[in-house]
Structures are given as C-alpha cells and as structure tokens.
Amino acid sequence: MTDTMRALIAGRGPDWVLDRIPIPEPGSGQVLIRNRAAAVNNADLPMLAEADPTAGGHGEEFVAGFEYAGEIAGVGDEASGWRVGVPVMGSIPSSFAEYVVADHRFVMPRPASLASEIAAALPTGLLTEHGGLAVSGFAAGQSVLITGASTGIGLIGVQVAKTLGASRVIGTTRSPDKRKLLASVGVDEVIVTSEQDLSVAVLAATDGQGVDVVLDHIAGQVFAETLPATAHDGHVVNIGRLAGPASTIDIDALSYRHLNVHGVSFGFSRDWETVGIIAGLLPEMIPAVERGLIRPVIDITLPLSRPDEIVGRLRSGQAAGKVVVAIDD
DSSP states (O other): OEEEEEEEESSSSSEEEEEEEOOOOOOTTTEEEEEEEEOOOOTTHHHHHHHOGGGOOOOOOOOOEEEEEEEEEEEEETOOOTTOOOEEEEOSOOSSSSSEEEGGGGEEEOOTSSSSSHTTSSSHHHHHHHHHHHHHTOOOOOOOEEEESSSSHHHHHHHHHHHHHHEEEEEEOGGGHHHHHHHHHTSEEEEEEESSHHHHHHHHTTTTOOEEEEEEEHHHHHHHGGGEEEEEEEEEEEEETTSSSOOOOOOOHHTTTTTTEEEOOOSSHHHHHHHHHHHHHHHHHHHHHHSSSOOEEEEEETTOOOHHHHHHHHHHOOOOOOEEEEEEE
C-alpha cells in the first residue's frame, strides 16, 4: 500500500478536483475501507457550490461524497465484529476517495454477490427510507405516499415500503416520462404534479381517505399539499427539501385530521440515532437486497478520474436514478 490515495476535493473552485492526499488511518472504534465505488447525492452539489472560493464560498477544502462500497482494509481498536476482507457498504462523509475511514457502528455488510457499483447506491436510501417509515410507526397493510418518488432515494423508498408490506404506494413526479420508471419499481399510482393537483389526486386514489404515511422528499409547498392528502391520525415524515425549507400550511388540515408530523435528518450528529436506525434495518433490508427485492436505479457510472463529467451529469438535471463513481478506473 502506498501512503497516498486519489480523491475528489471540493473547495478549490466550481468543480471537484482530482488530487492525491494521505491515506487515513483508522482510530479507536474505526475501520479502514478500500473503496471500490461511490454514489452521488442531492446534497453534493450545494455543498460544492458553498465551498467554491471563486463564487464567494468558504474555500475550506474537503473530500466530497457520502456513499461507498468496498471491503474492510484495516480495523482499529474497539472496532469489534469486523475483519479485513469483509465486503461492506455505508454512508459517511469523504467517500469520493480510494480509502474511507468510518465508525464501525455505521458500516453495513454488503452481500458478496452484490457488485460494488450497485451497492454504493443503496446505503443512504436504505437509511433514510427505512428510518422514515420506522419513525412513522409504519405497519404492514398501510398505504404510503412518496413525494419525489423518481429521485434516486425515492425509488429505493418505494421498494422499501413494498418490501415491508405496504398495501398501496403512491408516488409523485414532475415528469410524465417517469411514469414507466416508477411503475417498474412498484408504484401503484403515479401522480404527475405538473399536470395534477397532488391532494385531489391522492384522495381520489384512496376513496377520499388519504394515505396512512407520507415520506416527503420535496418540502416547499408540496409539504403543505400532503397534509389534506393524509388520513386521519396519519403520519407525515419530511426527509428532503428539494423545493426549499419554507412552506405555508393550512393548520386546519393538520389539526382537524389529527396528523403527526415528523422531521428527520439521519446524519451523524446524533450517533445514538444513526446506530439504532442501522441496527433496525439490517435484519430485513440486507436479506431483501440479497434476494433482489431492492435495487437502486443507476443512471450512469463514471470513473473517479472524470470529475467534470460527474458534476456535469448532476447539473444537467437529466439523471434518472443514481450517478455512480467507479473508484478503480
């Protein structure tokens, strides 16, 4: 092993820069992962822009990325349960690099039959979607509305809900041409929000009752529109804010329907929460992945050596599913 590795660095300009940096060493409670593939998330672009010193950004350099898949390359003290060579995947900052250091509690086992390029696109989706359903108290037989269902994470959310026994999954998209994609992953009713009123369409699809659980990836006014589309005593879980963090809601829709609203952010600032969410998903989700019941939709796989193409695909707004980064060109 050499002393340096390739990585994509943010904070030097409008795009990521490929450079060589020292390979990290695992500390107490950490493992070192030889990374084989990474996946891009919605948060990557705004973080890149915020760090761009040429456009007023903070200019603090960091290794980009949040999702990885590879195998254990080193084990620190107090990192029980892992050994060198075990295939793994997970979600942790600084994943656009040849090596990743992670808290051993945040690492997920990767089925040996699952290629790294596929596995890398799963962890964030599994964590957020299973975690969101768990927070809502979801039970098999309930109905679920997923806003932004055609996003990379939303597509996994549909499959997670189906795997856990949702009676009906309704998914929204702004693009009519995403209907076939959503149907292919198990959406029972597709609502195209550029053509249909979300609340009216959901109520029509549920005989006026509304859905039991909402997983909202959009926020903005879409969040407000989900409230009257939720069943009495139902749960609305906000996960993402693609349309911005502000929303003007009808309090009557919230109160008269006795709704439960949850805000979640499964980052790593609250270790106890992340550890619990990961432990909760492993018994059901990893076997489902191994059986092929949950698969990410991959838009394109690009090598680490072409950061301009990776960020260009993201900025195009045309990606259907996840953009994957092949670490070993």
